[in-house]
Amino acid sequence: MGITERKEREKAEMRRRIVDAAIDMFVAEGYEKVSIRNIADKIEYSPATIYLYYKDKDELLYDVQAEAFGKLAAYFKAKITAADPLERVEQLALAYFDFSQEYQELYDLMFIIKAPMNSVEEDEEWKNGLEAFSYLRDIMTECVEKKLVRFEDPMTATLSVWAFVHGFISLNLRCRIKIAQLDVLALPAFVRSCVQHYVNTIKA
Amino acid sequence: MGITERKEREKAEMRRRIVDAAIDMFVAEGYEKVSIRNIADKIEYSPATIYLYYKDKDELLYDVQAEAFGKLAAYFKAKITAADPLERVEQLALAYFDFSQEYQELYDLMFIIKAPMNSVEEDEEWKNGLEAFSYLRDIMTECVEKKLVRFEDPMTATLSVWAFVHGFISLNLRCRIKIAQLDVLALPAFVRSCVQHYVNTIKA
DNA sequence: AAATATACTGAACAGTGTTTATTTTATCCA
DNA sequence: TGGATAAAATAAACACTGTTCAGTATATTT
Structure with missing residues:
Protein backbone atom coordinates (compact mmCIF):
# COMPACT_ATOMS: atom_id res chain seq x y z
CA MET A 1 0.00 0.00 0.00
CA LYS A 55 -6.62 22.52 14.28
CA ASP A 56 -5.94 26.16 15.17
CA LYS A 57 -3.31 28.88 15.05
CA ASP A 58 -1.81 27.86 18.38
CA GLU A 59 -1.09 24.37 17.12
CA LEU A 60 0.65 25.84 14.09
CA LEU A 61 2.66 28.26 16.19
CA TYR A 62 3.69 25.33 18.35
CA ASP A 63 5.36 23.74 15.33
CA VAL A 64 6.97 27.04 14.40
CA GLN A 65 8.27 27.23 17.95
CA ALA A 66 9.75 23.75 17.61
CA GLU A 67 11.61 24.95 14.53
CA ALA A 68 12.88 27.97 16.41
CA PHE A 69 14.14 25.78 19.25
CA GLY A 70 16.01 23.77 16.68
CA LYS A 71 17.84 26.95 15.73
CA LEU A 72 18.68 27.65 19.37
CA ALA A 73 20.04 24.16 19.92
CA ALA A 74 22.23 24.59 16.83
CA TYR A 75 23.38 27.93 18.23
CA PHE A 76 24.40 26.26 21.49
CA LYS A 77 26.14 23.45 19.67
CA ALA A 78 28.21 25.95 17.71
CA LYS A 79 29.07 28.36 20.50
CA ILE A 80 29.60 26.16 23.53
CA THR A 81 33.06 24.84 22.88
CA ALA A 82 34.91 24.99 26.21
CA ALA A 83 35.60 21.95 28.33
CA ASP A 84 35.58 23.74 31.67
CA PRO A 85 32.02 23.75 33.07
CA LEU A 86 32.21 27.33 34.33
CA GLU A 87 33.39 28.54 30.97
CA ARG A 88 30.56 26.58 29.40
CA VAL A 89 28.06 28.40 31.60
CA GLU A 90 29.34 31.73 30.39
CA GLN A 91 29.37 30.60 26.76
CA LEU A 92 25.82 29.33 27.07
CA ALA A 93 24.54 32.47 28.72
CA LEU A 94 26.13 34.72 26.11
CA ALA A 95 25.01 32.48 23.24
CA TYR A 96 21.46 32.64 24.61
CA PHE A 97 21.67 36.42 24.71
CA ASP A 98 23.17 36.65 21.21
CA PHE A 99 20.42 34.39 19.88
CA SER A 100 17.78 36.67 21.37
CA GLN A 101 19.34 39.65 19.61
CA GLU A 102 19.72 37.93 16.25
CA TYR A 103 16.24 36.35 16.29
CA GLN A 104 14.15 38.73 18.36
CA GLU A 105 10.83 37.68 16.91
CA LEU A 106 11.60 34.01 17.37
CA TYR A 107 12.63 34.67 20.96
CA ASP A 108 9.24 36.23 21.45
CA LEU A 109 7.49 33.11 20.24
CA MET A 110 9.74 30.80 22.23
CA PHE A 111 9.76 32.55 25.59
CA ILE A 112 7.52 35.59 25.83
CA ILE A 113 4.17 35.38 24.11
CA LYS A 114 1.38 33.26 25.52
CA ALA A 115 0.13 31.81 22.27
CA PRO A 116 1.78 28.51 21.52
CA MET A 117 1.65 27.30 25.13
CA ASN A 118 -2.13 27.13 25.01
CA SER A 119 -1.83 24.05 22.82
CA VAL A 120 0.11 22.28 25.56
CA GLU A 121 -2.37 20.64 27.91
CA GLU A 122 -2.22 21.38 31.63
CA ASP A 123 -0.80 17.98 32.58
CA GLU A 124 1.02 17.30 29.30
CA GLU A 125 4.71 18.12 29.03
CA TRP A 126 6.20 20.79 26.76
CA LYS A 127 8.76 19.14 24.56
CA ASN A 128 9.91 22.02 22.36
CA GLY A 129 12.25 23.54 24.88
CA LEU A 130 13.70 20.30 26.14
CA GLU A 131 16.91 20.03 24.15
CA ALA A 132 17.98 23.61 24.86
CA PHE A 133 16.98 23.29 28.49
CA SER A 134 18.98 20.10 28.86
CA TYR A 135 22.09 21.88 27.65
CA LEU A 136 21.82 24.34 30.49
CA ARG A 137 20.67 21.81 33.08
CA ASP A 138 23.49 19.38 32.35
CA ILE A 139 26.12 22.07 32.59
CA MET A 140 24.70 23.48 35.82
CA THR A 141 24.33 20.01 37.31
CA GLU A 142 27.98 19.35 36.60
CA CYS A 143 28.92 22.67 38.19
CA VAL A 144 26.94 21.87 41.31
CA GLU A 145 28.31 18.36 41.60
CA LYS A 146 31.87 19.57 41.24
CA LYS A 147 31.16 22.37 43.70
CA LEU A 148 32.19 25.02 41.22
CA VAL A 149 29.22 27.25 42.00
CA ARG A 150 27.49 28.62 45.07
CA PHE A 151 24.41 26.48 44.58
CA GLU A 152 23.54 23.27 46.39
CA ASP A 153 20.60 22.34 44.20
CA PRO A 154 21.02 21.77 40.44
CA MET A 155 17.49 22.90 39.63
CA THR A 156 17.89 26.14 41.56
CA ALA A 157 21.13 26.73 39.73
CA THR A 158 19.65 25.97 36.32
CA LEU A 159 16.56 28.10 36.69
CA SER A 160 18.45 30.97 38.30
CA VAL A 161 20.85 31.32 35.39
CA TRP A 162 18.01 31.04 32.89
CA ALA A 163 15.82 33.54 34.74
CA PHE A 164 18.65 36.03 35.08
CA VAL A 165 19.47 36.14 31.39
CA HIS A 166 15.88 35.88 30.24
CA GLY A 167 14.98 38.70 32.62
CA PHE A 168 17.40 41.08 30.98
CA ILE A 169 16.45 40.02 27.48
CA SER A 170 12.71 40.33 27.96
CA LEU A 171 12.84 43.63 29.84
CA ASN A 172 14.96 44.92 27.00
CA LEU A 173 12.85 43.50 24.15
CA ARG A 174 9.78 45.01 25.76
CA CYS A 175 11.45 48.40 26.24
CA ARG A 176 10.99 48.38 30.01
CA ILE A 177 14.71 48.89 30.55
CA LYS A 178 14.11 52.35 29.09
CA ILE A 179 13.42 53.44 32.65
CA ALA A 180 17.13 53.17 33.45
CA GLN A 181 17.86 55.80 30.79
CA LEU A 182 20.93 54.01 29.51
CA ASP A 183 22.40 54.66 26.11
CA VAL A 184 20.48 52.46 23.71
CA LEU A 185 23.50 51.75 21.56
CA ALA A 186 25.56 50.69 24.55
CA LEU A 187 22.82 48.44 25.91
CA PRO A 188 23.80 45.10 24.36
CA ALA A 189 27.34 45.49 25.66
CA PHE A 190 25.99 46.48 29.07
CA VAL A 191 23.71 43.44 29.26
CA ARG A 192 26.60 41.18 28.27
CA SER A 193 28.70 42.66 31.06
CA CYS A 194 25.87 42.09 33.56
CA VAL A 195 25.61 38.48 32.47
CA GLN A 196 29.35 38.01 32.83
CA HIS A 197 29.25 39.66 36.24
CA TYR A 198 26.49 37.28 37.28
CA VAL A 199 28.40 34.23 36.15
CA ASN A 200 31.36 35.47 38.17
CA THR A 201 29.14 36.04 41.19
CA ILE A 202 27.86 32.48 41.30
CA LYS A 203 31.36 31.00 41.19
CA ALA A 204 32.26 29.16 44.39
CA MET B 1 -15.17 81.63 33.07
CA LYS B 55 -6.25 58.69 20.48
CA ASP B 56 -5.91 54.89 20.41
CA LYS B 57 -5.98 51.79 22.59
CA ASP B 58 -2.28 52.07 23.42
CA GLU B 59 -2.73 55.50 24.89
CA LEU B 60 -5.54 54.20 27.06
CA LEU B 61 -3.54 51.19 28.18
CA TYR B 62 -0.74 53.55 29.07
CA ASP B 63 -3.00 55.24 31.61
CA VAL B 64 -4.16 51.88 32.90
CA GLN B 65 -0.51 50.96 33.30
CA ALA B 66 0.08 54.13 35.30
CA GLU B 67 -2.72 53.08 37.65
CA ALA B 68 -1.18 49.62 38.00
CA PHE B 69 2.20 51.13 38.86
CA GLY B 70 0.46 53.12 41.55
CA LYS B 71 -0.64 49.85 43.09
CA LEU B 72 2.90 48.49 42.94
CA ALA B 73 4.34 51.57 44.63
CA ALA B 74 1.74 51.20 47.40
CA TYR B 75 2.72 47.55 47.70
CA PHE B 76 6.35 48.54 48.17
CA LYS B 77 5.47 51.23 50.67
CA ALA B 78 3.57 48.70 52.76
CA LYS B 79 5.99 45.81 52.58
CA ILE B 80 9.43 47.41 52.71
CA THR B 81 9.74 48.18 56.38
CA ALA B 82 13.28 47.22 57.37
CA ALA B 83 16.03 49.77 57.98
CA ASP B 84 18.92 47.56 56.94
CA PRO B 85 19.53 47.98 53.16
CA LEU B 86 20.15 44.28 52.57
CA GLU B 87 16.93 43.37 54.31
CA ARG B 88 15.19 46.00 52.22
CA VAL B 89 16.47 44.36 49.04
CA GLU B 90 14.98 41.05 50.09
CA GLN B 91 11.70 42.68 51.12
CA LEU B 92 11.48 44.48 47.81
CA ALA B 93 12.25 41.41 45.74
CA LEU B 94 9.67 39.33 47.56
CA ALA B 95 7.08 42.12 47.46
CA TYR B 96 7.63 42.39 43.72
CA PHE B 97 7.10 38.67 43.36
CA ASP B 98 3.99 38.68 45.57
CA PHE B 99 2.55 41.54 43.55
CA SER B 100 3.04 39.59 40.34
CA GLN B 101 1.13 36.67 41.82
CA GLU B 102 -1.71 38.75 43.22
CA TYR B 103 -2.12 40.90 40.09
CA GLN B 104 -0.99 38.66 37.27
CA GLU B 105 -2.87 40.49 34.54
CA LEU B 106 -1.60 43.85 35.71
CA TYR B 107 1.93 42.51 35.77
CA ASP B 108 1.44 41.52 32.17
CA LEU B 109 0.49 45.03 31.21
CA MET B 110 3.27 46.58 33.25
CA PHE B 111 6.19 44.40 32.24
CA ILE B 112 5.43 41.81 29.59
CA ILE B 113 3.13 42.86 26.78
CA LYS B 114 4.29 45.21 24.09
CA ALA B 115 1.17 47.31 23.84
CA PRO B 116 1.37 50.35 26.07
CA MET B 117 5.02 51.04 25.27
CA ASN B 118 4.17 51.90 21.68
CA SER B 119 2.67 55.14 22.93
CA VAL B 120 6.02 56.16 24.42
CA GLU B 121 8.04 57.87 21.72
CA GLU B 122 11.52 56.58 20.90
CA ASP B 123 13.34 59.50 22.55
CA GLU B 124 10.68 60.32 25.14
CA GLU B 125 11.02 58.89 28.64
CA TRP B 126 8.68 56.36 30.20
CA LYS B 127 7.38 57.82 33.43
CA ASN B 128 4.99 55.11 34.61
CA GLY B 129 7.62 52.85 36.10
CA LEU B 130 9.70 55.58 37.64
CA GLU B 131 8.49 55.55 41.24
CA ALA B 132 8.76 51.78 41.59
CA PHE B 133 12.11 51.75 39.83
CA SER B 134 13.45 54.45 42.12
CA TYR B 135 12.60 52.33 45.14
CA LEU B 136 14.84 49.58 43.87
CA ARG B 137 17.55 51.89 42.54
CA ASP B 138 17.85 53.86 45.76
CA ILE B 139 18.15 50.73 47.84
CA MET B 140 20.71 49.17 45.54
CA THR B 141 22.69 52.39 45.34
CA GLU B 142 22.89 52.49 49.12
CA CYS B 143 24.01 48.86 49.17
CA VAL B 144 26.75 49.54 46.65
CA GLU B 145 27.95 52.68 48.41
CA LYS B 146 28.11 50.91 51.76
CA LYS B 147 29.83 47.98 50.09
CA LEU B 148 27.18 45.55 51.28
CA VAL B 149 26.94 43.80 47.91
CA ARG B 150 29.31 42.36 45.36
CA PHE B 151 28.57 45.07 42.81
CA GLU B 152 30.70 48.06 41.98
CA ASP B 153 28.16 49.81 39.83
CA PRO B 154 24.71 50.82 41.18
CA MET B 155 23.02 50.46 37.80
CA THR B 156 24.38 46.96 37.27
CA ALA B 157 23.16 46.07 40.75
CA THR B 158 19.73 47.55 40.20
CA LEU B 159 19.06 45.97 36.85
CA SER B 160 20.50 42.63 37.90
CA VAL B 161 18.12 42.27 40.82
CA TRP B 162 15.19 43.39 38.70
CA ALA B 163 16.08 41.08 35.81
CA PHE B 164 16.53 38.12 38.11
CA VAL B 165 13.13 38.38 39.75
CA HIS B 166 11.33 39.42 36.57
CA GLY B 167 12.94 36.52 34.76
CA PHE B 168 11.43 34.00 37.13
CA ILE B 169 8.07 35.70 37.18
CA SER B 170 7.71 35.98 33.43
CA LEU B 171 8.96 32.48 32.65
CA ASN B 172 6.42 31.26 35.17
CA LEU B 173 3.51 33.41 33.99
CA ARG B 174 4.15 32.25 30.45
CA CYS B 175 4.36 28.59 31.47
CA ARG B 176 7.90 28.16 30.16
CA ILE B 177 9.07 26.92 33.54
CA LYS B 178 6.94 23.86 32.81
CA ILE B 179 10.04 22.42 31.16
CA ALA B 180 11.62 21.93 34.59
CA GLN B 181 8.73 19.63 35.54
CA LEU B 182 8.45 20.99 39.04
CA ASP B 183 5.37 20.57 41.14
CA VAL B 184 3.05 23.42 40.17
CA LEU B 185 1.73 23.85 43.70
CA ALA B 186 5.22 24.11 45.12
CA LEU B 187 6.37 26.60 42.48
CA PRO B 188 5.67 29.90 44.28
CA ALA B 189 7.59 28.69 47.32
CA PHE B 190 10.41 27.49 45.08
CA VAL B 191 10.66 30.83 43.28
CA ARG B 192 10.71 32.64 46.61
CA SER B 193 13.55 30.44 47.77
CA CYS B 194 15.49 31.15 44.55
CA VAL B 195 15.02 34.87 45.07
CA GLN B 196 16.22 34.60 48.66
CA HIS B 197 19.18 32.54 47.51
CA TYR B 198 20.05 35.20 44.96
CA VAL B 199 19.90 37.98 47.50
CA ASN B 200 22.24 35.97 49.70
CA THR B 201 24.58 35.38 46.77
CA ILE B 202 25.05 39.05 46.04
CA LYS B 203 25.94 39.90 49.64
CA ALA B 204 29.51 41.07 49.99
C1' DA C 1 -17.50 4.92 -16.61
C1' DA C 2 -19.89 5.51 -12.15
C1' DA C 3 -19.46 5.82 -7.25
C1' DT C 4 -16.89 7.07 -3.54
C1' DA C 5 -13.48 9.32 -0.87
C1' DT C 6 -10.18 13.12 -0.46
C1' DA C 7 -8.62 17.87 -1.04
C1' DC C 8 -9.67 22.40 -1.50
C1' DT C 9 -12.11 26.85 -1.43
C1' DG C 10 -15.67 30.92 -1.26
C1' DA C 11 -18.41 32.85 1.69
C1' DA C 12 -19.90 33.65 5.93
C1' DC C 13 -19.78 34.52 11.27
C1' DA C 14 -18.34 36.87 15.12
C1' DG C 15 -14.96 39.36 16.82
C1' DT C 16 -11.15 43.27 16.75
C1' DG C 17 -9.31 48.61 16.41
C1' DT C 18 -10.53 52.71 14.22
C1' DT C 19 -12.80 56.54 11.28
C1' DT C 20 -16.44 59.41 9.48
C1' DA C 21 -20.85 61.38 8.63
C1' DT C 22 -24.79 62.31 11.26
C1' DT C 23 -27.53 63.31 15.17
C1' DT C 24 -28.18 64.86 19.79
C1' DT C 25 -27.06 68.00 23.44
C1' DA C 26 -25.22 72.12 25.43
C1' DT C 27 -23.73 76.91 25.18
C1' DC C 28 -23.83 81.54 23.42
C1' DC C 29 -25.72 85.77 21.59
C1' DA C 30 -29.34 88.80 19.77
C1' DT D 1 -36.79 83.40 25.12
C1' DG D 2 -35.46 81.71 20.29
C1' DG D 3 -32.25 80.87 16.88
C1' DA D 4 -27.29 80.23 15.68
C1' DT D 5 -23.27 78.02 17.01
C1' DA D 6 -20.21 74.86 19.21
C1' DA D 7 -19.44 70.49 21.61
C1' DA D 8 -20.41 65.67 22.60
C1' DA D 9 -22.11 61.28 21.39
C1' DT D 10 -23.24 57.80 18.22
C1' DA D 11 -24.54 54.52 14.23
C1' DA D 12 -22.54 52.62 10.61
C1' DA D 13 -18.92 51.48 8.03
C1' DC D 14 -13.92 49.84 6.86
C1' DA D 15 -10.35 46.72 7.04
C1' DC D 16 -8.63 43.42 9.53
C1' DT D 17 -8.55 38.92 12.63
C1' DG D 18 -9.43 33.46 13.66
C1' DT D 19 -12.51 30.01 12.40
C1' DT D 20 -16.39 27.14 10.31
C1' DC D 21 -19.16 25.06 6.78
C1' DA D 22 -21.51 24.14 2.55
C1' DG D 23 -20.23 23.26 -1.87
C1' DT D 24 -16.91 22.25 -5.65
C1' DA D 25 -13.05 20.12 -7.83
C1' DT D 26 -9.80 16.34 -7.90
C1' DA D 27 -8.21 11.46 -6.93
C1' DT D 28 -9.01 6.88 -6.01
C1' DT D 29 -11.67 2.70 -6.01
C1' DT D 30 -15.06 -0.42 -7.75
Missing part, protein backbone atom coordinates in the same frame (compact mmCIF):
# COMPACT_ATOMS: atom_id res chain seq x y z
CA GLY A 2 2.39 2.74 -1.17
CA ILE A 3 -0.49 5.14 -1.67
CA THR A 4 -1.29 5.80 1.97
CA GLU A 5 2.41 6.31 2.56
CA ARG A 6 2.58 8.88 -0.19
CA LYS A 7 -0.47 10.61 1.24
CA GLU A 8 1.18 10.75 4.64
CA ARG A 9 4.28 12.17 3.03
CA GLU A 10 2.26 14.78 1.17
CA LYS A 11 0.47 15.72 4.37
CA ALA A 12 3.83 16.16 6.10
CA GLU A 13 5.14 18.20 3.17
CA MET A 14 2.17 20.52 3.34
CA ARG A 15 2.70 21.04 7.05
CA ARG A 16 6.33 21.81 6.27
CA ARG A 17 5.32 24.40 3.69
CA ILE A 18 3.00 26.06 6.18
CA VAL A 19 5.53 26.11 9.01
CA ASP A 20 8.32 27.34 6.73
CA ALA A 21 6.19 30.18 5.43
CA ALA A 22 5.23 31.10 8.98
CA ILE A 23 8.78 31.10 10.34
CA ASP A 24 9.99 33.12 7.34
CA MET A 25 7.37 35.73 8.04
CA PHE A 26 8.28 35.76 11.72
CA VAL A 27 11.94 36.38 11.03
CA ALA A 28 11.44 38.80 8.16
CA GLU A 29 8.39 40.83 9.09
CA GLY A 30 7.68 40.13 12.74
CA TYR A 31 4.96 38.55 14.79
CA GLU A 32 2.22 40.96 13.78
CA LYS A 33 2.41 39.98 10.13
CA VAL A 34 1.83 36.32 10.82
CA SER A 35 -1.89 35.85 10.26
CA ILE A 36 -3.49 32.72 8.86
CA ARG A 37 -4.53 34.70 5.82
CA ASN A 38 -0.99 36.01 5.24
CA ILE A 39 0.49 32.55 5.52
CA ALA A 40 -2.16 31.22 3.15
CA ASP A 41 -1.29 33.97 0.67
CA LYS A 42 2.38 33.12 0.86
CA ILE A 43 1.90 29.43 0.14
CA GLU A 44 -0.85 30.18 -2.39
CA TYR A 45 -3.62 28.25 -0.70
CA SER A 46 -6.86 29.38 0.81
CA PRO A 47 -6.91 30.15 4.54
CA ALA A 48 -9.37 27.32 5.12
CA THR A 49 -6.82 24.82 3.81
CA ILE A 50 -4.50 25.52 6.73
CA TYR A 51 -7.22 24.27 9.04
CA LEU A 52 -7.06 20.89 7.31
CA TYR A 53 -3.51 20.55 8.61
CA TYR A 54 -3.69 22.42 11.91
CA GLY B 2 -16.02 78.64 35.29
CA ILE B 3 -17.42 76.78 32.32
CA THR B 4 -14.17 75.82 30.65
CA GLU B 5 -12.91 74.63 34.04
CA ARG B 6 -15.95 72.43 34.48
CA LYS B 7 -15.49 71.05 30.96
CA GLU B 8 -11.91 70.18 31.77
CA ARG B 9 -13.05 68.49 34.96
CA GLU B 10 -15.68 66.55 33.09
CA LYS B 11 -13.13 65.47 30.50
CA ALA B 12 -10.87 64.23 33.28
CA GLU B 13 -13.77 62.44 34.95
CA MET B 14 -14.61 60.65 31.72
CA ARG B 15 -11.02 59.53 31.30
CA ARG B 16 -11.17 58.27 34.88
CA ARG B 17 -14.32 56.29 34.16
CA ILE B 18 -12.71 54.71 31.12
CA VAL B 19 -9.48 53.82 32.91
CA ASP B 20 -11.32 52.49 35.94
CA ALA B 21 -13.51 50.26 33.80
CA ALA B 22 -10.47 49.01 31.92
CA ILE B 23 -8.44 48.20 35.03
CA ASP B 24 -11.42 46.47 36.62
CA MET B 25 -11.76 44.28 33.56
CA PHE B 26 -8.05 43.56 33.58
CA VAL B 27 -8.07 42.42 37.19
CA ALA B 28 -11.39 40.60 37.05
CA GLU B 29 -11.48 39.00 33.62
CA GLY B 30 -8.00 39.26 32.17
CA TYR B 31 -6.29 40.97 29.29
CA GLU B 32 -8.27 39.23 26.55
CA LYS B 33 -11.56 40.70 27.73
CA VAL B 34 -10.34 44.26 27.51
CA SER B 35 -11.56 45.43 24.13
CA ILE B 36 -12.67 48.95 23.33
CA ARG B 37 -16.17 47.65 22.75
CA ASN B 38 -16.23 45.85 26.11
CA ILE B 39 -15.03 48.92 27.96
CA ALA B 40 -17.63 51.01 26.14
CA ASP B 41 -20.32 48.54 27.17
CA LYS B 42 -19.23 48.71 30.79
CA ILE B 43 -19.35 52.50 31.01
CA GLU B 44 -22.50 52.59 28.86
CA TYR B 45 -21.08 54.69 26.04
CA SER B 46 -20.51 53.95 22.41
CA PRO B 47 -17.05 52.67 21.39
CA ALA B 48 -16.47 55.78 19.27
CA THR B 49 -16.79 57.97 22.36
CA ILE B 50 -13.64 56.46 23.84
CA TYR B 51 -11.76 57.85 20.85
CA LEU B 52 -12.78 61.35 21.87
CA TYR B 53 -10.74 60.88 25.04
CA TYR B 54 -7.93 58.60 23.85
